[in-house]
Amino acid sequence: MRERPLIPPAQERWDDRMETPLTVTALVYLAAYAMRVLGHDLSGPLRDLCLALTYTGWAIFIVDFVVRVRLSGLGLLRFVRHHFLDAMVVILPLLRPLRVVSVYDRVQRRRDKPRLTLYARVMAYAGMAAGLLGFAGALAVYSFEYDAPGATIRTFGDSVWWSCATLATVGYGDVTPVTPMGRLTAVGMMGVGLALLGAVTGSFSSWLIQVFTREDESGDGKRPPGDFPGAS
Incomplete structure (x- = not known):
């Protein structure tokens, strides 16, 4: 490497x-x-x-x-x-x-000890990136779609809804871009959505594994048989 x-x-x-x-x-x-x-x-x-x-x-x-x-x-x-x-x-x-996220990252790395842990920083950066890209993507798609023939994205609210569904990789299909530039923007946002979702879920899973491993090693995670949270 x-x-x-x-x-x-x-x-x-x-x-x-x-x-x-x-x-x-x-x-x-x-x-x-x-x-x-x-x-x-x-x-x-x-x-x-x-x-x-x-x-x-x-x-x-x-x-x-x-x-x-x-x-x-x-x-x-x-x-x-x-x-x-x-x-x-x-x-x-x-x-x-996204330049805002890049600058924020440099500010964090200048500290001797960042305020957030590695997993929290990954999720914070992913959240910032998702918010900025979602808003910018909604603007871009709306600019291409709102007056296009046969368009289903007629208002900025429709565009924001579409952007959220696309970044979340849900894709309801109730509103979709019809112009070439709108669809090209959609392809980019699909890729970004997958990457951000993978980063957040991966970091959260790693954090949970780390917490449970620490509990097992310290013995705090041991419970009597049948003694589970929520058990009556």
């Missing part, structure tokens, strides 16, 4: 300096994108401002990515291999809100 390369001091200083600007940029990008998608009655100048903010946010992410590649000394391909999420954030607008 290949070890993750050490972060050069120059890149680490750049990452620390850019934490707050990138977090603000990700949130502004999401807010501007939401206003542009949901604000059908926005005036022309305000819509242009939202569009300018989204493209400005994209430009900031690109500049940050290029600088980090140069400071890492790894070259583009090796950097992408070890920082895949950062590369995807630059390419796919839908994933840009």
Whole structure:
């Protein structure tokens, strides 16, 4: 198994300096994108401002990515291999809100002792990612679907319901995307939903096994025969 390369001091200083600007940029990008998608009655100048903010946010992410590649000394391909999420954030607008999770992860790793255990951090990150992706995915699908011929996703509420069902891998089928871009977004969200569900259930199962193993080793888990919780 290949070890993750050490972060050069120059890149680490750049990452620390850019934490707050990138977090603000990700949130502004999401807010501007939401206003542009949901604000059908926005005036022309305000819509242009939202569009300018989204493209400005994209430009900031690109500049940050290029600088980090140069400071890492790894070259583009090796950097992408070890920082895949950062590369995807630059390419796919839908994933840009996940930058908030990435920054939060770096803040946690800077502490000598993180406030949350490993299992709790995995579930917290998965929950944050699911919330951000669900909202961004609902916006993206709604922008493609609300005025498409034969569409069943006509309101943002329909889109949020569809996004929750897709991320949870339930797929009721009462509302479905009909446009090519809407379906492409759906495929990506299905994959993300499976990954997040696997991460949460795996972490929760590992935590339960760890707790029961600790109880067995300490002898606290021993009970007389027939003495089970809830037994009368």
